[in-house]
Amino acid sequence: MTRIGVLISGSGSNLQSIMDAAQAGRIDGEVVVVISNEAEAYGLIRAAECNIKTAVVKHTEYSERRDFDAKLVRILQENRVELVVLAGFMRVVSSTLLDAFPERVINIHPALLPSFPGTDGQAQAFNYGVKLAGCTVHFVDEKVDHGPIIIQAAVPVLSKDSKDDLKSRILSCEHKIFPHAIALYCAGRLRIKGRRVLIEGVDESLLAEQSLISCPGLD
Ligand code: GRF
Numbered sequence: 001m002t003r004i005g006v007l008i009s010g011s012g013s014n015l016q017s018i019m020d021a022a023q024a025g026r027i028d029g030e031v032v033v034v035i036s037n038e039a040e041a042y043g044l045i046r047a048a049e050c051n052i053k054t055a056v057v058k059h060t061e062y063s064e065r066r067d068f069d070a071k072l073v074r075i076l077q078e079n080r081v082e083l084v085v086l087a088g089f090m091r092v093v094s095s096t097l098l099d100a101f102p103e104r105v106i107n108i109h110p111a112l113l114p115s116f117p118g119t120d121g122q123a124q125a126f127n128y129g130v131k132l133a134g135c136t137v138h139f140v141d142e143k144v145d146h147g148p149i150i151i152q153a154a155v156p157v158l159s160k161d162s163k164d165d166l167k168s169r170i171l172s173c174e175h176k177i178f179p180h181a182i183a184l185y186c187a188g189r190l191r192i193k194g195r196r197v198l199i200e201g202v203d204e205s206l207l208a209e210q211s212l213i214s215c216p217g218l219d
Contacts, residue, residue, distance in 0.1 A: 002029035002186040005081035007072065007089035008036045012043020013171065014087040014108060014178050019050050021179035029186040033079040035072060037091055053079065059091055069096035076101070083185060087178070090119075092144055103192060105140040106185065108178045110170045112136060112152055117145035122167045126157065132214055133157050133166055135174045137181040139192065148197045150181045150190060156214050 004022070006015050015034060021027045034047035037059045047054045055075050062068035073096060076084060086093070086107040098105060111121030113136040116128070125133040134154040141147035153173045157166055184190055189200040212218075 008043040017175035
């Protein structure tokens with residue numbers, strides 16, 4: 001079983017989906033510690049309700065990013081974490097953390113990267129007027145929302161949608177693909193080849209048939 005450490009900043013609904021999947025045996029791993037940079041993050045309550053150890057490391061108490069990251073690394077290592085999951089963690093991580101966990105840090109971003117990196121990817125996509133939005137799970141490197149992509153899922157943007165409608169459609173999608181990507185990692189099925197991540201033992205025949213994902217009105 002892979003020992004998973006999850007970093008959060010807020011509501012923790014992705015954390016919940018990961019804890020639920022691990023609890024249900026859909027991930028061959030266990031969440032052993034949840035760390036938040038915000039003391040008030042609701043995700044801390046979710047973790048405590050699942051009897052998972054929590055810690056708060058306030059970024060405001062560190063003037064240097066690397067010292068903040070070094071504290072995170074210390075807690076993760078004390079808990080013998082093997083995979084670090086950024087689930088709505090609103091801080092950019094530095095080489096201090098990445099060097100301690102090479103190719104073992106993954107993140108979810110609420111947009112189809114490389115479009116709309118950074119904060120509020122859903123609103124960026126909505127304001128741009130895209131017809132397909134979505135989310136991306138990727139390995140983390142030193143650039144923001146940039147590392148090799150593990151999985152993406154697309155959702156349509158409907159004409160009646162508000163920004164919040166789109167946000168919640170994307171979030172439901174996040175709750176499906178994030179635990180799935182973590183399950184693939186824990187099963188040892190991911191191979192990083194440069195920028196590409198190959199998933200071993202996956203049947204792509206259906207995907208190959210669906211060459212057109214969304215085009216309303218086209219017969
Ligand atoms: C998610 O949309 C995630 O993609 C983004 O921040 C949000 C966190 O939501 N990075 P939650 O805390 O998991 O509910």
